[in-house]
Each structure stands twice: as C-alpha cells, then as structure tokens.
Amino acid sequence: xxxxxxxxxxxxxxxxxKITLECSQTMGHDxxxxxQQDPGMELHLIxxxxxxxxxxxxDLSSESTVSRIRTEHFPLTLESARPSHTxxxxxxxxRGLSGYTFGSGTRLTVV
Amino acid sequence: TQLLExxxxxxxxxxxxxxxxYCNSSSVFSSLQWYRQEPGEGPVLLxxxxxGGEVKKLKRLTFQFGDARKDSSLHIxxxxxxxxxxxxxxxxxxxxxxxxxxxxxxxxIP
Numbered sequence: 001x002x003x004x005x006x007x008x009x010x011x012x013x014x015x016x017x018k019i020t021l022e023c024s025q026t027m028g029h030d031x032x033x034x035x036q037q038d039p040g041m042e043l044h045l046i047x048x049x050x051x052x053x054x055x056x057x058x059d060l061s062s063e064s065t066v067s068r069i070r071t072e073h074f075p076l077t078l079e080s081a082r083p084s085h086t087x088x089x090x091x092x093x094x095r096g097l098s099g100y101t102f103g104s105g106t107r108l109t110v111v
Numbered sequence: 112t113q114l115l116e117x118x119x120x121x122x123x124x125x126x127x128x129x130x131x132x133y134c135n136s137s138s139v140f141s142s143l144q145w146y147r148q149e150p151g152e153g154p155v156l157l158x159x160x161x162x163g164g165e166v167k168k169l170k171r172l173t174f175q176f177g178d179a180r181k182d183s184s185l186h187i188x189x190x191x192x193x194x195x196x197x198x199x200x201x202x203x204x205x206x207x208x209x210x211x212x213x214x215x216x217x218x219x220i221p
Contacts, residue, residue, distance in 0.1 A: 102153030
C-alpha cells in the first residue's frame with residue numbers, strides 16, 4: 001500500500017495547456033521533492049520543500065512552480081506545457097536521513 | 112560539482128550468475144542509499160549505509176560502504192529475473208542535499 005500518491009499516472013496534453021500534477025503523502029514527512037526523469041536515465045531535482053510555506057528550486061532549471069500549503073500536499077504546476085516538458089515526474093518525501101519514499105510517478109506527454 | 116558515477120551502465124546476465132555494481136565519488140557522504148526502479152514506477156529504497164566499512168545484507172543482496180565513505184558496492188548472488196531493474200545509488204552530503212548516480216540497468220535473463 002503506497003504512502004505517497006501521485007495523480008494522474010499518465011497524461012497526454014496539447015502544447016500551451018496549463019496542468020497540475022498532484023502529490024500527497026500520509027506519513028507526515030516535512031521534506032518533499034519533485035524529480036524529473038527520462039526513461040532509464042538519472043533523476044534531476046526540480047523543486048523541494050522543507051515544510052509548509054517553504055519551497056525551493058532544485059538543480060535543474062524548470063518552468064514549473066510548486067506550492068506547499070499543507071504538509072501532506074505538494075502539487076507541481078506547468079503554466080504552459082511544451083513538448084520539451086515530456087518526461088516522467090516523480091514526487092518523493094523524506095524524514096531525516098532515512099531515504100526517500102517515492103510515488104509511482106506521472107508520465108507526461110506534450111503533443 | 113559533486114558527482115556520483117556508477118558502473119557498469121548496463122549489465123545483462125543469465126539467471127543464477129553473480130554480479131557486482133559500483134558507485135564512486137570524490138566526495139564524502141554522510142550516508143549512501145541504494146534504490147531499485149522498475150520501468151514505469153518510482154525508485155524503491157533498498158538500503159541506507161551510514162558507517163564507513165559498513166556491510167548490510169538483504170537476502171541475496173550485499174551492500175558495502177567504503178571505508179572513506181566515498182564509494183559503495185552492491186553484490187547480487189544467484190541473480191533472478193525479479194532482480195531486473197535500474198539500480199540507483201544516492202549520496203547524502205548534508206541534511207538536505209542528495210545526489211543521485213546515473214544508474215546501472217540490470218537485465219537477468221531466465
């Protein structure tokens with residue numbers, strides 16, 4: 001049973017559309033993260049949060065934004081999707097130094 | 112720039128064979144994690160090692176953290192098709208900084 005949930009699992013949208021990828025966790029973790037990963041490739045950190053009302057940009061430049069209004073919820077928004085945004089987006093949370101718990105991911109295709 | 116290297120990048124072996132994958136860096140880590148990722152899914156944490164020289168076993172998987180806490184290895188004994196996946200190492204350099212390696216893609220052929 002997953003403790004961190006991402007929706008949708010798959011999404012195909014047209015260029016220029018605004019989309020929000022949802023991520024929720026039930027573990028009460030303060031730290032949450034968004035990673036971008038192309039198939040079989042390494043993970044790139046795009047956003048992270050240490051708690052409510054805390055958000056930071058990661059190592060990979062991204063045109064997305066995030067918000068953290070509640071501990072359990074960390075949505076990612078693309079204001080205007082482009083084909084270059086096609087990728088898998090992984091949400092994760094962590095307590096202390098215990099390692100990440102990842103969601104199943106959202107595979108986004110922009111046509 | 113802190114980097115984690117993993118080798119080999121790809122590995123295809125027969126069921127029952129043994130294998131070792133490596134994770135190396137010039138940086139010292141406070142802890143190092145290994146994950147396995149199956150296609151279309153998120154990575155799943157296998158183990159966290161914290162102490163230099165530490166060895167942890169998880170059934171047929173043996174993880175070792177280097178004495179200097181800069182490198183790690185994962186050894187699989189008698190590989191099975193269920194071991195197929197992308198193996199990622201991740202080094203934690205401070206309370207809030209985690210670096211992922213590029214991964215080793217393992218395929219175990221029945």
